[in-house]
Amino acid sequence: MNERVSTGISRLDMCLGGGIETGIITEIYGEAGSGKTNFCLFMAINLAKNGTVIYIDSEGVSSDRIAQITVDQSTLSNIKFFRVRSYDEQLETVTKIANLSQAIPDIRMIIFDTITAHYRAERDKRAELRKRYGNTLTYQIEMLNNLAMNLIIPVIIVNQVYTEKDSSNVLPVGGSGLAHMAKAILKIERTGSGRRDIVVIKHRSLPEQKRCSFTITEKGIE
Ligand code: GTP
Ligand code: MG
Numbered sequence: 001m002n003e004r005v006s007t008g009i010s011r012l013d014m015c016l017g018g019g020i021e022t023g024i025i026t027e028i029y030g031e032a033g034s035g036k037t038n039f040c041l042f043m044a045i046n047l048a049k050n051g052t053v054i055y056i057d058s059e060g061v062s063s064d065r066i067a068q069i070t071v072d073q074s075t076l077s078n079i080k081f082f083r084v085r086s087y088d089e090q091l092e093t094v095t096k097i098a099n100l101s102q103a104i105p106d107i108r109m110i111i112f113d114t115i116t117a118h119y120r121a122e123r124d125k126r127a128e129l130r131k132r133y134g135n136t137l138t139y140q141i142e143m144l145n146n147l148a149m150n151l152i153i154p155v156i157i158v159n160q161v162y163t164e165k166d167s168s169n170v171l172p173v174g175g176s177g178l179a180h181m182a183k184a185i186l187k188i189e190r191t192g193s194g195r196r197d198i199v200v201i202k203h204r205s206l207p208e209q210k211r212c213s214f215t216i217t218e219k220g221i222e
Contacts (some may be wrong), residue, residue: 002205005154007039008046009222012198015212017205020109022155025145025181029159029172030188035196035216038062038159039188040111042220043156044135045070048078051108053180054095058081058117079210080104087118087136094140107151110144113158116173119158138177145181157182196221 004019004045013019020026020043030036041061043055049072055061061081070076082097084090094112101107119137142155148155159172170187172179179185185202194217200210 001150003209005047005081005180007043008220009042009214012212012214015210016198016200017203021056021184021204022152022154022167023149025141025148025155025157025185026184026186027157027159027176027178027182028186028188029161029173031161031170031190033188035187035214035221038065038221039198039214040113040156040221041069041160044079044109044111045075048075051078052104053079053108054082054097054104054110056097056110056112057077058084058114060088060114068218072089086119088121090115090118091136091140094143098143101147101151106177107145107153109154109156110147111156111158112144113156114160115140115157115178120173125146129199137174140182141178157172 003089004021005018005022006013006019007016022211028036028039037059044055047053054100060083066076082093084093085183097110121204124130131198147153159174159178161170162173164171182202183204187199187201189199191213192199192217196214196216199214200206200208202208
């Protein structure tokens with residue numbers, strides 16, 4: 001059986017076949033406010049109790065929210081936050097992490113929240129770089145995939161969504177590159193106030209459309 005890492009909630013782990021798989025990329029997407037960052041932070045904080053978590057943050061994770069989820073400074077110091085403020089910085093950071101990974105002890109997980117934020121914003125502004133950016137996004141995903149395989153850890157890539165014009169379906173941004181490379185794809189859907197479902201979109205050992213529920217609370221998720 002492929003190794004799994006706990007989400008921090010045993011009920012969710014059971015629903016997800018044991019947790020989040022090591023050695024592969026899991027893509028998580030969902031609408032703004034669906035709870036992607038909450039889910040990732042909660043998982044990061046739980047894993048950081050026993051090792052290092054790398055958290056690449058392109059959106060500015062709320063320090064207030066982190067303080068609500070944990071007050072334990074030694075756990076927090078095990079989460080290495082890399083704040084990326086532009087698409088170029090993002091490419092540099094992923095390359096740096098790939099080069100440094102052997103030197104960072106005991107990496108349990110890498111999270112990239114959100115890989116398409118700068119890509120989307122800057123691509124619209126700078127059409128002439130569209131081609132290069134398309135290619136470098138794939139390059140980043142490949143580097144992260146190699147890290148997942150070599151370190152035998154889960155890599156979580158958070159993605160934004162857009163609404164398809166004709167069907168009003170909500171789809172992940174960034175073309176098919178990530179969809180191919182990610183061996184698990186999970187969508188987070190709002191089902192009520194604080195209530196969320198993780199919907200299995202693609203998985204190697206779970207049925208499509210399987211739903212696992214969680215609730216966003218003051219202390220994190222449950
Ligand atoms: P984007 O980054 O904008 O795409 O959103 P996201 O999917 O990362 O959503 P995020 O994880 O930031 O979740 C935002 C949701 O968490 C909002 O609906 C908030 O109301 C909810 N939330 C944040 N703090 C609390 C809290 O203390 N209690 C409750 N019940 N909900 C909270
Ligand atoms: Mg977020």
